[in-house]
Amino acid sequence: MDWTRLDQQIRFIVEIDKLKNVYRRTYLINERRNENTAEHSWHLAMMAFVLAEYANEPIDVSRVLKMALIHDIVEIDAGDTFVYDVQAELDKAERERAAADRLFALLPPDQAVEFRQLWNEFESRKSADARFAAALDRMLPQLHNYYTQGGSWKEHAITVDRVVAKNATMNEGAAVLWTWTQKLLADAVMKGFLAKTP
C-alpha cells in the first residue's frame, strides 16, 4: 500500500488541532471564559442536526453538517474577526482566502477541491444548504449573549439595531428561526441584556 495519501490526511488532521487555540468574542454559556472556534464549530454542527427541519428550502443535512465543521477552519491563520468590528471586516475576505489556500492544500488534491468548494459555497451563501448553515451561524452567538445576560453585547456596547441589521440575513436561510430570534432580542432589551441606544 502507498501510504502517502493517508499521511497527507493525517497531516491535515493534526494541523487543524490549532483551531482549539483560536478564541472568539463570545462567552461560554456556563462558564466565564471565551469560546474557541473548535468548540463553536461542534456546537454549530449539533445545531444543524437538531434544527434541520426549520430550513426554508429542502437541504442535505450531511452537507450542512460538513459546512458547519469546516466553516471557520481558516481562522487558524486568519484569526477570528468580530462580526461588529467594521475595520477588521474590510480585509477579512482576503485573509481568509489566503488561509483557505494553505490549509486545504494539505489534503490530497481531490479532497482539497471538495473541502474548498464546500467552504466557498458557505461563504457565498449561494445554495440552500449554505443559507441554512449561515443562518445558524448567526443565531448561535445570540443565544450565547442572551444566556450570559448580555455577554459580549454589553462588553462591546452593541445596540439592538446593530444586532438586527447584522443578523436579518437569517431570514434567507431559516425564517422561523429568525422570527424566534427576534422575540429573544425583544426579551433581551426588556431585561436589560441588550441596549436600545448607545
Added chain:
Amino acid sequence: MDWTRLDQQIRFIVEIDKLKNVYRRTYLINERRNENTAEHSWHLAMMAFVLAEYANEPIDVSRVLKMALIHDIVEIDAGDTFVYDVQAELDKAERERAAADRLFALLPPDQAVEFRQLWNEFESRKSADARFAAALDRMLPQLHNYYTQGGSWKEHAITVDRVVAKNATMNEGAAVLWTWTQKLLADAVMKGFLAKTP
C-alpha cells in the same frame, strides 16, 4: 405557530454548551493544556469526514458524523472516564446511561428517540457506522499522544502493550488505520514517547 417544540430544542442546544467544560486526559497537540470534550467531538467528526474511505465496510458518512458529534455528550453528567482507568471503567456504563436518560429527554420525543438510538448504536458497535466511528475515537488520542512526545501516555506511565490491547478493536472498524497506527506506536516506542515496560 406552536413554539413548544423549538423551545425544547433550544433548551437542549443551550444545555450541551456544558460539554465545553468537560476536560479529558489528552493534551492539545499545539498547546500545553488538556482538551475538552466539545473540541474532541469536533475533531472526531472532522476525522470521519476526511478518513471515511478507510472504513472496513460501506458506511453512511452522515450517520458517522452525527455519532461523532453526540458520542460523548453524556460526559456532561458522567464526566470523562480515562480509558486506562480500570476502576472508573467499572461503573462507567451505568453513569453514562443515566446521563443519556436525562440529556436526550430534553429534546422533543421523536428526536429524543433518534439521538438515543444513535448513541446506543455507537456504544454497542453493532453496525458498520458505529464500528468505524469507534475506531476513529480510538485513533485520535494516539495522534495527540504521539504529537505531544508522549503526552498523557507518559504522565500516566502507560506502556505499549496496554495501548495495543486497548486499541486493537480499531481493526474491526478500520483495519488500514489500525495498521497505520501500529506503525505510529512502534515509532513512538523507538523515539521514547511510549514505554515498553513499566
